[in-house]
Amino acid sequence: MLRTFPKGGVHPPENKLTASKPIRRMPVPKVVYVPIAQHIGIPAEIAVAQKDKVQAGQVIARSGGFVSSNIHAPVVGTVTKLDKIVDTRGYKKQCIVIRTDLKDESNFQEVELPLKQEITMEPDEILKRISDFGIVGLGGATFPSHVKLNIKEGKKLDCLIINGVECEPYLTADHRLMLEKTEEILVGIRILMHALKVERAIIGIENNKKDAIELFKTIGRQEPGIQIAALKVKYPQGGEKQLVRALLGREVPKNGLPLDVGVVVHNVGTVFAIYQAVQHHKPLTERVVTVTGKKLENPSNFWVRIGTPIGDLLEAVGGVPEDTRKIISGGPMMGKALKNTDVPVTKGTSGILVISGEEASRGPAGNCIRCGECVDVCPMGLEPHLLMNLSEKGLYKKAAREDIATCIECGSCSYVCPANRPLLDYIRFGKSITRQLESNKGQL
Amino acid sequence: MSEQPIIVSASPHVHSERTSKKLMYDVIIALIPAFLVSLYVFGINALIVTAAAVVSCLLFEYLIQRYLLKTNVTIADGSALITGILLAFNLPAGIPVWMVVIGSLVAIGIAKLSFGGLGYNIFNPALVGRVFLLVSFPVQMTLWPTAVENNMSVVDAITGATTLGLIKEGVQFGETMSSIAPTLPPLSDMLLGITSGSLGEMSALALILGGAFLMVRKVISWHIPVTVLGTIGVLTGVFWWINPEQYANPLIHLLSGGAIIGAFYMATDLVTSPVTKKGMVIFALGIGAITVVIRLFGSYPEGISFAILIMNALVPLINTYFKPRRFGARIKSKIM
Numbered sequence: 001m002l003r004t005f006p007k008g009g010v011h012p013p014e015n016k017l018t019a020s021k022p023i024r025r026m027p028v029p030k031v032v033y034v035p036i037a038q039h040i041g042i043p044a045e046i047a048v049a050q051k052d053k054v055q056a057g058q059v060i061a062r063s064g065g066f067v068s069s070n071i072h073a074p075v076v077g078t079v080t081k082l083d084k085i086v087d088t089r090g091y092k093k094q095c096i097v098i099r100t101d102l103k104d105e106s107n108f109q110e111v112e113l114p115l116k117q118e119i120t121m122e123p124d125e126i127l128k129r130i131s132d133f134g135i136v137g138l139g140g141a142t143f144p145s146h147v148k149l150n151i152k153e154g155k156k157l158d159c160l161i162i163n164g165v166e167c168e169p170y171l172t173a174d175h176r177l178m179l180e181k182t183e184e185i186l187v188g189i190r191i192l193m194h195a196l197k198v199e200r201a202i203i204g205i206e207n208n209k210k211d212a213i214e215l216f217k218t219i220g221r222q223e224p225g226i227q228i229a230a231l232k233v234k235y236p237q238g239g240e241k242q243l244v245r246a247l248l249g250r251e252v253p254k255n256g257l258p259l260d261v262g263v264v265v266h267n268v269g270t271v272f273a274i275y276q277a278v279q280h281h282k283p284l285t286e287r288v289v290t291v292t293g294k295k296l297e298n299p300s301n302f303w304v305r306i307g308t309p310i311g312d313l314l315e316a317v318g319g320v321p322e323d324t325r326k327i328i329s330g331g332p333m334m335g336k337a338l339k340n341t342d343v344p345v346t347k348g349t350s351g352i353l354v355i356s357g358e359e360a361s362r363g364p365a366g367n368c369i370r371c372g373e374c375v376d377v378c379p380m381g382l383e384p385h386l387l388m389n390l391s392e393k394g395l396y397k398k399a400a401r402e403d404i405a406t407c408i409e410c411g412s413c414s415y416v417c418p419a420n421r422p423l424l425d426y427i428r429f430g431k432s433i434t435r436q437l438e439s440n441k442g443q444l
Numbered sequence: 445m446s447e448q449p450i451i452v453s454a455s456p457h458v459h460s461e462r463t464s465k466k467l468m469y470d471v472i473i474a475l476i477p478a479f480l481v482s483l484y485v486f487g488i489n490a491l492i493v494t495a496a497a498v499v500s501c502l503l504f505e506y507l508i509q510r511y512l513l514k515t516n517v518t519i520a521d522g523s524a525l526i527t528g529i530l531l532a533f534n535l536p537a538g539i540p541v542w543m544v545v546i547g548s549l550v551a552i553g554i555a556k557l558s559f560g561g562l563g564y565n566i567f568n569p570a571l572v573g574r575v576f577l578l579v580s581f582p583v584q585m586t587l588w589p590t591a592v593e594n595n596m597s598v599v600d601a602i603t604g605a606t607t608l609g610l611i612k613e614g615v616q617f618g619e620t621m622s623s624i625a626p627t628l629p630p631l632s633d634m635l636l637g638i639t640s641g642s643l644g645e646m647s648a649l650a651l652i653l654g655g656a657f658l659m660v661r662k663v664i665s666w667h668i669p670v671t672v673l674g675t676i677g678v679l680t681g682v683f684w685w686i687n688p689e690q691y692a693n694p695l696i697h698l699l700s701g702g703a704i705i706g707a708f709y710m711a712t713d714l715v716t717s718p719v720t721k722k723g724m725v726i727f728a729l730g731i732g733a734i735t736v737v738i739r740l741f742g743s744y745p746e747g748i749s750f751a752i753l754i755m756n757a758l759v760p761l762i763n764t765y766f767k768p769r770r771f772g773a774r775i776k777s778k779i780m
Contacts (some may be wrong), residue, residue: 254770327450333455369714
């Protein structure tokens, strides 16, 4: 029996079109747009001025606090502008525009870094390196990694979980990375185990990636303390709380963190970035992006420099098809729909999905028929139909009592609703208002 | 890029294939076997009553929405069609058509639309229609044409009591089960549907077949039908075990009357049943218990309609008190 989380979840069509496509290197773009708020937390502070020459890997925006992250120049070039542009989340954000120096050859050299097994750094040095080198959670949440690794006194940690679930349909960035950088990821895991001083690590991979599971089992057999766990395919298993529940049977308490049950979770992409930072002194300036869609000529996986406009990626797969109606940053369940293709790839961009025609529009919403499907599929044990109703009516106090804040926004409820009701839209809305009211204490 | 604008909406960007309409049509498909049995047993009368109920339900929904409420007409969603079929299935085959029309008006106009339409009604519309007719026209509503094989005649003079009616009458006159038993139809007839009773409740087999289809299609879950039938079986079994001379055996109770149609099609109505599995079990326990109480101690021979309506009224309360367990609400200390 494959492990999975017990309550809720859905099975959207997987559509992993690019699972067998090796990661190609995307050519260096002429101009990169690097937003200073690519992570959750405080935006970084710009550390360059217009017309400055920058080297690849140089810090161009400095961490603005503890929950923040450094940002590094992805190319060698000149800062042409400090401007506000619309990012993948749809907000106008401060951004550093760098024109690539087309004469500088180092921009175009493809260096394949050799595998370096031996870990020479001390835990404290590793943590500092991860913090300095701009590593954030690459699974999509972009939470600064060093914050997760900073274990407060008194917290007991006994297991590191590596998230290789990639439960979003279409996306294959993590899958390809696991196939192509297996040994590096295993070294990365040992780096994290060393830094966290834990004896045990589990890599959780869904069973639709059998090749990756096999590969890890073959290569990782000699690694002491590292376990490889195949999981039943079920969305949203990549959610931290669901993954911890599936692998260890431990339930992260309400409003708590995995650390409360002795666990830290990192995505495989993050682990690879940590490997590169620690072993090869390479800051986070590129990531794997899946560019996919049923109508695309050649859906692919790419190594992409942070700041590359999404339009460049779509060009590289044969252009945007005629009947494109929706362009999504991320997967179809949790991704953000984009207004245009000018937005740049950021640290959190795991995929670009192009959806055509009818698939893109929602059907008209009907009355709730109280079928209870949304309650059945909610992995957090919530009642989405009720939360929507309360949010719609402005009964935020009640919604808060019904635990609206614990919604992980996985979208399973909206996905499954036979009446096509925009459940998550209203829940998100209610959630944000509840949060605002809670921060002005006494208001709620 | 295309002429058509890009759509920007919040996630999720994909949707499952399930729609309310598909669920409704699955229910209609599930009712076909039972309808065929009733056609076979009651002939043309079954068709007349069903057609009258369906047409008048659709018509009333259309008229009321179009001219009275002035809202969107929703007759295509399949729900009024189901109400019509289920109402007909709960009526005797020989009932005058004008009564069917009144029942439909009550079901659609009062039980459904006056509460706000699909999804807002508290009570099962078809059952409200049936119970309204039962208390308004008790004579016609209990005139059960007897099953005559291949009876295609419109005029049906032969009427007989239902199984439960025979038991109730007998017990009220102080007879014992052993003297009533010979007058009851054999269990095999109840299973196949060659007995008397409401139009659609004839064949347990056909109804279970449709119910199984609904479970396979995941329109309904096992919780309500199994719990309702289980409760009826266990409770009537206990009384039968205490005094088999006064109480009929549980098999008779399960296979007769509206137990099966009620458990599979009326109690499972999505709108008027609880949303959580826990709630469904509580709801179904209530239906089973009330049904048995009415059957054994009430003045009506059959009580599942009343039982379902009573429990319908408690659904909002059940939904409030039987919530799903929130993730992380109770920390498990299980460490592997």
